[in-house]
Amino acid sequence: MSPAGGAPASATARPASPRWRQRHLLDVDSLDWDDLRQLMAVADDFATATRDPASKLDVLRGVNVTILFYEASTRTRVSFEVAAKKLGADVVSVTASGSSVTKGESLIDTVRTLAATGTRMLVMRHATSGAPYLVPGIFGGNVINGGDGWHAHPTQALLDLYTLRQVLPALDAGAADGWSLRGRKVAIVGDLLHSRVARSNVWTLTAAGADLWVCAPGPLLRGFEAWAAAGAAGRRFTATTDVDAALRDADVVMTLRIQKERMAGGLLPSLAEYAATYGITRERLAAASPEVLVMHPGPMNEGVEIAPDVADGPGSLITSQVHNGVAVRMAVLSLLHAAEAGAEGPG
Amino acid sequence: MTLDLDLSRVWLVDPDRHREGPADVVVRHGVIRAVRWLRGADASGVHDGGVVVAPAFVDLHAHLREPGNDAAETVATGLAAAAHGGFGLVCAMPNTEPAIDDAGALARLEAAVAAAAARASSGGEGHGLPAVRAWGAVTVDRAGDHLAPMAELAAAGIAGFSEDGAPVRSATVFRNALAYAGALGLPIVDHPEDLGLTEGAEAGEGLVATVLGLKGWPAAGEVSAVARDLAILEDVAADVPGARLHLTHLSVAGSFRLVREAKARGLPVTCDVTPHHLALSDEWVAGARRWAWDALDPEGRRLDPWGRPREAGPYDTSTRVNPPLRSPEDAAACRAAVRDGTADAIATDHAPHGTVAKSVEYGLAPNGISGIETALGVVLAAVAAGQLTLARAIEALTAGPRRVLAGPAGRPSGVADGRLALGTPASLVVFDRSATWTVSPATLRSKGKNSPLLGRSLAGRVLLTTSNGLVTYRDEALTP
Numbered sequence: 001m002s003p004a005g006g007a008p009a010s011a012t013a014r015p016a017s018p019r020w021r022q023r024h025l026l027d028v029d030s031l032d033w034d035d036l037r038q039l040m041a042v043a044d045d046f047a048t049a050t051r052d053p054a055s056k057l058d059v060l061r062g063v064n065v066t067i068l069f070y071e072a073s074t075r076t077r078v079s080f081e082v083a084a085k086k087l088g089a090d091v092v093s094v095t096a097s098g099s100s101v102t103k104g105e106s107l108i109d110t111v112r113t114l115a116a117t118g119t120r121m122l123v124m125r126h127a128t129s130g131a132p133y134l135v136p137g138i139f140g141g142n143v144i145n146g147g148d149g150w151h152a153h154p155t156q157a158l159l160d161l162y163t164l165r166q167v168l169p170a171l172d173a174g175a176a177d178g179w180s181l182r183g184r185k186v187a188i189v190g191d192l193l194h195s196r197v198a199r200s201n202v203w204t205l206t207a208a209g210a211d212l213w214v215c216a217p218g219p220l221l222r223g224f225e226a227w228a229a230a231g232a233a234g235r236r237f238t239a240t241t242d243v244d245a246a247l248r249d250a251d252v253v254m255t256l257r258i259q260k261e262r263m264a265g266g267l268l269p270s271l272a273e274y275a276a277t278y279g280i281t282r283e284r285l286a287a288a289s290p291e292v293l294v295m296h297p298g299p300m301n302e303g304v305e306i307a308p309d310v311a312d313g314p315g316s317l318i319t320s321q322v323h324n325g326v327a328v329r330m331a332v333l334s335l336l337h338a339a340e341a342g343a344e345g346p347g
Numbered sequence: 348m349t350l351d352l353d354l355s356r357v358w359l360v361d362p363d364r365h366r367e368g369p370a371d372v373v374v375r376h377g378v379i380r381a382v383r384w385l386r387g388a389d390a391s392g393v394h395d396g397g398v399v400v401a402p403a404f405v406d407l408h409a410h411l412r413e414p415g416n417d418a419a420e421t422v423a424t425g426l427a428a429a430a431h432g433g434f435g436l437v438c439a440m441p442n443t444e445p446a447i448d449d450a451g452a453l454a455r456l457e458a459a460v461a462a463a464a465a466r467a468s469s470g471g472e473g474h475g476l477p478a479v480r481a482w483g484a485v486t487v488d489r490a491g492d493h494l495a496p497m498a499e500l501a502a503a504g505i506a507g508f509s510e511d512g513a514p515v516r517s518a519t520v521f522r523n524a525l526a527y528a529g530a531l532g533l534p535i536v537d538h539p540e541d542l543g544l545t546e547g548a549e550a551g552e553g554l555v556a557t558v559l560g561l562k563g564w565p566a567a568g569e570v571s572a573v574a575r576d577l578a579i580l581e582d583v584a585a586d587v588p589g590a591r592l593h594l595t596h597l598s599v600a601g602s603f604r605l606v607r608e609a610k611a612r613g614l615p616v617t618c619d620v621t622p623h624h625l626a627l628s629d630e631w632v633a634g635a636r637r638w639a640w641d642a643l644d645p646e647g648r649r650l651d652p653w654g655r656p657r658e659a660g661p662y663d664t665s666t667r668v669n670p671p672l673r674s675p676e677d678a679a680a681c682r683a684a685v686r687d688g689t690a691d692a693i694a695t696d697h698a699p700h701g702t703v704a705k706s707v708e709y710g711l712a713p714n715g716i717s718g719i720e721t722a723l724g725v726v727l728a729a730v731a732a733g734q735l736t737l738a739r740a741i742e743a744l745t746a747g748p749r750r751v752l753a754g755p756a757g758r759p760s761g762v763a764d765g766r767l768a769l770g771t772p773a774s775l776v777v778f779d780r781s782a783t784w785t786v787s788p789a790t791l792r793s794k795g796k797n798s799p800l801l802g803r804s805l806a807g808r809v810l811l812t813t814s815n816g817l818v819t820y821r822d823e824a825l826t827p
Contacts, residue, residue, distance in 0.1 A: 029558075029653065106706070106707060107707065107708060108706055108707075126708070128708035128709065128710040128711060129549070129559060129560035129561050129662070129709065129710060130559065130560075130561070130661060130662030130708065130709040130710075131708045131709075133660055133661060133662045134662075134706075134707075134708065148560070149560050149561075149710070150560030150561075150562075151559055151560030151561075152560065196560060199558065199560055222552075222557075222563070223552065223553070223554075223556065223557030223563060224557060226553060226554045226557060227554055227557050227558060230554050230649070230651060231651070232554070232558055232651060232652065232653040232654075233651065233653035233654060234651065234653075234654060
């Protein structure tokens with residue numbers, strides 16, 4: 001029996017984590033299917049335990065969690081803050097504009113300062129790919145990547161997977177390893193090139209067995225053709241510029257934000273042309289599965305990458321994604337903390 | 348005590364005479380007195396996997412950082428590092444602060460070299476440092492606008508001209524520089540990069556950069572610059588017989604195709620590759636630490652970098668270099684170019700940086716690998732893997748770069764001539780292919796500890812380096 005069946009009481013105690021070993025969550029490339037299933041099961045526990053909005057646990061009582069964001073963010077920062085507070089942690093939020101970062105302090109010096117003031121868990125958002133990898137070498141606590149450059153957004157991919165698990169029944173219900181995305185077609189459509197959400201979802205969705213398609217206009221797909229063809233870690237997927245092929249019979253469509261500044265580098269002619277050729281509209285979705293689910297990591301440009309009636313339509317999971325972020329981030333914080341305690345414990 | 352050596356029953360590689368084999372070499376008072384090739388019983392048991400003697404190496408491309416960045420390197424530490432790497436002659440790049448763009452700046456560099464050599468010789472009579480030649484900037488302040496005083500620099504002994512760190516941006520300035528330097532008999536050394544294609548680039552475009560979310564430096568950014576340079580060279584060389592071009596640190600297959608074709612048509616072009624581009628690949632950015640030839644399947648296609656545990660973490664800034672580490676297929680093209688002579692030389696692009704400068708986010712880290720001490724070990728790893736012959740590898744570190752410096756006119760390549768000629772001051776390297784050393788901050792003489800090879804054991808330990816009859820490096824294990 002997985003921990004998913006555990007009573008709320010099992011979550012208030014330190015979650016049993018016989019298998020989880022990672023002390024940091026920097027990327028999702030090293031998480032296998034068992035890791036992902038364990039994490040989602042723990043998230044279930046927390047979702048149950050915090051059904052009462054006033055509920056507060058003591059899993060991280062006395063633990064200082066610092067949320068260090070070098071880039072603007074609303075939903076991720078707030079979601080981490082709420083998750084840490086619900087676990088009983090002491091939470092400090094630092095944004096680049098309100099710290100000595102603006103005086104030119106290096107990332108390493110900033111982290112050393114935070115460590116010296118008692119931070120045990122650091123959630124970090126940074127505009128440079130790979131920035132969180134600098135931290136474990138100089139910081140004894142746990143590091144959680146809250147999004148780095150174009151590289152990874154691990155908790156977003158985890159909450160996306162968790163959200164799909166809530167609503168999509170397994171096609172192969174009798175499979176020995178339980179729920180998966182085997183037999184499900186998932187299409188990610190939008191600005192792949194600049195998207196850390198897409199990169200992390202490539203790892204988690206392929207780990208879950210999905211038939212993954214990624215789709216964008218040529219300049220925004222660069223590199224993903226080679227990745228799809230090579231299939232890193234043996235995980236195959238399909239990259240295409242043909243949006244109709246990507247959407248055909250899709251069970252899930254995940255759209256990505258198109259940023260206005262992309263037009264400057266000649267990557268796209270205009271937002272209007274993108275909306276006309278790649279925007280996810282009712283008409284275009286007609287080719288997908290009749291029960292197609294629609295996701296977006298936010299923030300949305302409604303009318304560009306996604307039509308308003310699709311974003312608010314019957315298959316939209318966008319609100320669930322935000323809601324589930326809290327339980328998933330609680331699971332991440334508690335598992336990493338438990339791995340830390342295990343590493344420091346006697347024997 | 349002057350330098351006296353009796354190197355008996357060693358494997359001697361003489362690239363100038365295309366000969367290698369068991370030999371005795373005798374040096375008296377710093378001068379080569381005898382070279383005896385051995386046969387029969389005298390030669391028995393001597394093989395190319397033990398102690399090897401060759402002319403001291405020549406590096407066409409090293410950054411000594413002085414003046415302007417003493418935290419990264421000084422002339423003294425850079426030359427000590429060069430000697431540790433087996434080099435007897437170092438060609439210093441002019442992108443210092445200020446740049447080497449007039450005779451006064453060159454004189455200051457030469458004074459710094461003389462002062463460092465004087466300090467080295469105070470360590471004992473017969474001790475010294477590798478010789479130095481300098482490239483001068485193509486334009487004043489390397490700003491790309493006005494030609495540097497090339498005739499003045501030529502008269503003062505400059506080796507040629509380079510904007511390295513960057514290309515000569517303007518095609519017109521590049522064309523004029525080729526013509527002006529050509530009349531002086533000196534080469535332009537270009538760093539081929541189409542800046543319009545590489546703005547903000549962090550890693551070689553391809554699978555690894557995509558997965559790691561690093562902005563790609565496309566192969567076309569180099570190939571299109573090589574094509575521009577060759578088109579302009581052809582145009583200039585038709586009228587200026589002395590015009591010549593050296594392309595440095597070529598890294599992608601397409602560049603070698605163009606140079607191979609240009610050489611076949613008789614254009615006066617030479618090129619070099621670095622040890623890291625022929626032996627490392629982009630998967631090192633993801634944390635892999637296997638040699639580039641081990642990252643290919645039998646058909647020559649790259650293996651999955653994520654298909655096995657990686658030895659290190661990703662985003663190690665010691666792997667950030669310009670041009671970037673490329674695919675294993677491109678590294679194979681670099682080795683093929685060395686094998687068939689398309690690449691004339693192996694040059695280190697020794698680019699030391701201070702630890703503080705490299706201890707930042709990957710995308711903010713300065714480009715460069717501290718490579719002059721590991722060059723031999725890396726190249727010998729390629730030899731051991733059957734990727735290069737020992738003779739060709741040594742030639743690309745000695746006679747090849749000397750020919751680039753000398754040009755078709757055959758002018759002296761520098762104070763350290765380097766040939767194994769009787770009666771000349773000895774510029775030799777002695778290394779042991781059966782002995783290893785471990786690359787570490789403590790074993791690197793360079794101030795730049797920015798090497799992705801830290802922690803690695805390399806075969807081919809240098810026992811002795813001499814330059815112009817002076818000892819520049821001696822392994823402590825070696826009895827004098």
